[in-house]
Amino acid sequence: MQITEAEVAEVVANEARVDRALLTRDADLAELDIQSLEIVEIIFALEDKFGIEIPYNANSAADKTTGVSLKTLGDIVDMVNRLANEQLKEAAVG
Amino acid sequence: MNRVVVTGVGVISALGNNSGEYAEALQAGRSAIGPLNIMAGEMAGSWMAAEVPNFDPAAHFEPRKLKLLDRASQFALVATAEAVKESGLAFTEELGARTAVIIGSGSGGAVTTDESYYRLYAEREPRLHPLTIPKLMFNAAASHITIDHGITGPSFVIASACSSANSAIGMALQMVRSGAVDVAITGGTEACLNFGSLKSWEALRVMAPDTCRPFSKGRKGMVLGEGAAIFVLETLKHAQARGAAIRAEIAGAGMSSDAQDIAVPAVAGAASAMKACLRDAGLDAGDVDYINAHGTGTQANDAVETQAIHEVFGQHAGKLFVSSTKAMHGHALGAAGALELAATIIAMERRFVPPTVNFLEADPSCDLDHVPNEARAASIGVAISNSFAFGGHNAVIAVRRSPSAY
Numbered sequence: 001m002q003i004t005e006a007e008v009a010e011v012v013a014n015e016a017r018v019d020r021a022l023l024t025r026d027a028d029l030a031e032l033d034i035q036s037l038e039i040v041e042i043i044f045a046l047e048d049k050f051g052i053e054i055p056y057n058a059n060s061a062a063d064k065t066t067g068v069s070l071k072t073l074g075d076i077v078d079m080v081n082r083l084a085n086e087q088l089k090e091a092a093v094g
Numbered sequence: 095m096n097r098v099v100v101t102g103v104g105v106i107s108a109l110g111n112n113s114g115e116y117a118e119a120l121q122a123g124r125s126a127i128g129p130l131n132i133m134a135g136e137m138a139g140s141w142m143a144a145e146v147p148n149f150d151p152a153a154h155f156e157p158r159k160l161k162l163l164d165r166a167s168q169f170a171l172v173a174t175a176e177a178v179k180e181s182g183l184a185f186t187e188e189l190g191a192r193t194a195v196i197i198g199s200g201s202g203g204a205v206t207t208d209e210s211y212y213r214l215y216a217e218r219e220p221r222l223h224p225l226t227i228p229k230l231m232f233n234a235a236a237s238h239i240t241i242d243h244g245i246t247g248p249s250f251v252i253a254s255a256c257s258s259a260n261s262a263i264g265m266a267l268q269m270v271r272s273g274a275v276d277v278a279i280t281g282g283t284e285a286c287l288n289f290g291s292l293k294s295w296e297a298l299r300v301m302a303p304d305t306c307r308p309f310s311k312g313r314k315g316m317v318l319g320e321g322a323a324i325f326v327l328e329t330l331k332h333a334q335a336r337g338a339a340i341r342a343e344i345a346g347a348g349m350s351s352d353a354q355d356i357a358v359p360a361v362a363g364a365a366s367a368m369k370a371c372l373r374d375a376g377l378d379a380g381d382v383d384y385i386n387a388h389g390t391g392t393q394a395n396d397a398v399e400t401q402a403i404h405e406v407f408g409q410h411a412g413k414l415f416v417s418s419t420k421a422m423h424g425h426a427l428g429a430a431g432a433l434e435l436a437a438t439i440i441a442m443e444r445r446f447v448p449p450t451v452n453f454l455e456a457d458p459s460c461d462l463d464h465v466p467n468e469a470r471a472a473s474i475g476v477a478i479s480n481s482f483a484f485g486g487h488n489a490v491i492a493v494r495r496s497p498s499a500y
Contacts, residue, residue, distance in 0.1 A: 017158045037162075040224040 001084045003050055008077045011049055015041045025074040039070060046076070052083045098270045099333050099496070100341040102183070102326030104176030104281075105436050106169050107423045108144035108319050112176055116423075116433075117440040121469050123449045125422050127305050127317050133289050141292050142305055144319035144424025162228055163238065164203035165285035169322035169429075170235035171242060174279060178243060181326035182338055183277065185244045194275040195239045195249035196266045197324075198258030198282035200428030201291060202251075203230030208288040235283050235322075247275050253428065256388070257349075258282055259323070260431030260481040260489035264347030266327050267491075276332050282432035283322035292318070298357075300392055306425070307452040308389035308418035309396045309460035316390040319424020323432035330497070342439045343494040345476070346375025352486030359395050359482055364388075364402035367488035371478055372406070375492035379407045382414060382492075384447060384477040386434045389418020390425055397459040399480065415472065417450040417465040431481040435491055442474045442495045 009023040016038040023032075029039070036058060043056045056070075070076055105112060108126035109119035119126070130143040151160055151168050154175075163171070178185075185193065206229040213219040228234065233251045240249045248269070252262045259282025266280035286292075295301055295318060302315035333340055348371025352363035372379060388399055396418075404411050419437045426433055441448050446469045453466035475495050482488045 037225060037228065044221075044224045 001088055003077070003080050003084055005073070005077045008046070008080060009073060011045050012042055012073060012076065015045050023073050025072070025077070027073045029070060029072065042076070046080055050080055050084055052080060052087050054079070054083060096271050096273060097330035098267050098327050098344045099330050100325050100344060100439060101328055101333050101338045102177035102179070102181030103341055103436050103439060104173035104180070104324045105321070105433065106146060106149070106172050107321035107323070107426065107433055108146055109423050111146070111149065113436060113440070116436065117444065120419060120422060120437050120440060120448045121444060121446055123422070123451050123467060123469050125305065125451050127421070127424055130287060132292070137289070139289060139292060141296070142302060142317050143287050144317060145287055146321050162225060164206040164229045164234060166199060166203055166205070166283045167235045167238050169285060169320070170197060170283035170324065171238055173281065173283070173322040173324040174239050174243070177279070177324045177326050183326060189277065190244045191246045192275050193245045193247045193277040193279065194266060194269050195236045195245055196252065196262045196269070196278060196280045197236045197239070198252050198254070198260070198262035198428045198432065199232060199235060200253065200255050200258050200284055201286050202232035203234055204291050205285050205288045206230040208290040211290070239279055245279065254487035254489065255483035255485050256425070256427050256430055257481040257483035257487040257489040258428035258431070260347070260479065260491050261349065261487065263325065263344070263431065263435060263491055264349055264489055267344050267347050270327050270329055276329055278327045279324060280327060281322060281324035282429035284427045284429040285320050286318055286427055287320050302391060305452050306391040306421045307454060308387065308391045308421055308450050309400070309457065309464040310450070310453040310455065311457040312454045313391045313393065313396065315392050316420070316425045319420070319426040320429070321423065321426050321433060322429050323436040325432070325435070340496040340498050342442060342496050344491065345377065345494045346371050346492040348372070348374055348490045350488045352488070354486060356486070357484055359398040360486065361398050361401045361405065363486055363488050364399055364480070364482050365405045367490045368402065368406045368478065368480065371490035371492050377476060377492060380410045381476050382407070382410070382478055383472070384438070384441065384474045385414055385416045386438045386448070386477060386479040387416050387418045388480040388482045389420055389450065391418070391420065395482065399482065400460045400462055403462060411462060414462060415447045415465050415470070416462040417448050419448050421451045431479060431489065431491065434479045435493065438477045438479050438493055442477065442493065445471060445473050447472045447474065
């Protein structure tokens with residue numbers, strides 16, 4: 001399963017009302033004025049769209065050890081792909 | 095102690111989406127009560143209600159902001175924008191820090207609560223939207239006002255059911271009067287016309303099946319309304335120093351608790367709030383020209399309120415105009431006192447007494463001049479506005495005509 005950057009960018013653009021053209025892989029979410037509640041909305045929408053669970057907690061967002069550090073669009077793309085593959089494997093084992 | 099004046103009024107209600115439309119409808123004696131149909135199929139319901147008409151939130155708020163706003167917050171922000179604009183105040187960093195935001199609300203983000211729980215219980219959605227809590231929290235309206243206007247002084251929401259707005263206005267009066275702040279944005283907001291709220295009110299058996307007829311024979315109960323009215327209060331000195339137009343003076347506030355029954359109103363509690371208000375304003379009973387009554391249209395409230403007015407005003411009660419504007423704008427619960435204070439200020443300025451519409455015939459238990467059905471030309475110098483809530487919370491505000499109007 002491969003979730004593309006374009007698919008993720010579309011979700012982010014919709015949820016945070018950011019110009020789609022600004023959402024390149026290195027785009028810094030904070031610089032685009034994407035605020036903390038909007039990150040939560042983005043997570044929610046990504047979970048819905050890709051049928052995955054994202055273990056994101058706003059309290060530990062800054063904690064790199066949780067594996068969910070979302071600074072750029074690329075971070076989100078990598079995270080959803082990693083989780084999608086992990087959860088696909090778990091489902092297959094289960 | 096500072097004298098406290100009103101320099102801005104903003105209204106959104108079933109009678110109109112701004113204070114000008116509201117004033118016209120009050121003077122014309124128009125009732126905005128009509129049938130409200132909600133839900134469909136087996137859950138369909140129909141109630142009499144006074145709904146804000148033709149309100150398009152997207153015309154007032156950017157999508158990014160709107161998704162954070164329950165209908166109650168939307169109303170509060172629209173009314174605040176009107177009031178602040180009229181006041182001419184610009185909230186600099188310094189003034190923002192010297193300003194309070196104190197808003198009354200009876201049911202907070204009830205529409206969001208209702209919609210969210212419907213998704214969980216009826217639609218079996220496994221989870222709710224991430225913005226559910228910021229939208230439904232009771233304090234949201236006050237918070238958004240501070241954010242929109244850069245106000246960094248004290249801010250909070252007061253809940254005392256149907257007295258919420260008057261409690262808030264009374265609190266704001268005291269903070270401005272004492273010098274704790276120079277300016278306060280205050281009033282009330284309510285958006286309670288959702289399925290869950292209407293079913294809950296219906297279960298209490300106090301809703302009128304036909305319409306709201308305060309103080310009239312044949313009255314059958316209350317009719318819910320919605321909306322917001324927001325005021326800019328400031329010290330007389332502050333207003334005069336900047337040459338602001340003064341709409342009215344908030345002369346005093348009185349509050350009390352029945353401490354008896356959760357739902358049944360008590361004469362003593364209502365009377366003691368009115369007495370406390372007159373005392374606080376330095377007024378004698380004989381100074382008052384008009385009472386904007388709580389006048390819900392229930393059997394109990396209207397008779398008890400009439401008795402309480404007799405007790406407080408004695409011989410003078412017969413000379414008072416005592417009307418309830420709820421028959422026009424509905425009972426907007428936590429916004430009621432604010433809509434009614436706006437009505438009272440407008441009546442003073444335009445020199446008329448707002449009527450009690452839908453009035454059929456006099457009831458011996460409500461034997462005051464209730465100004466039935468048609469507005470009356472009269473000059474009101476001093477008025478009080480009553481709110482008596484379920485829970486026995488009573489709050490009364492006294493208003494004097496603007497010092498600049500004499």
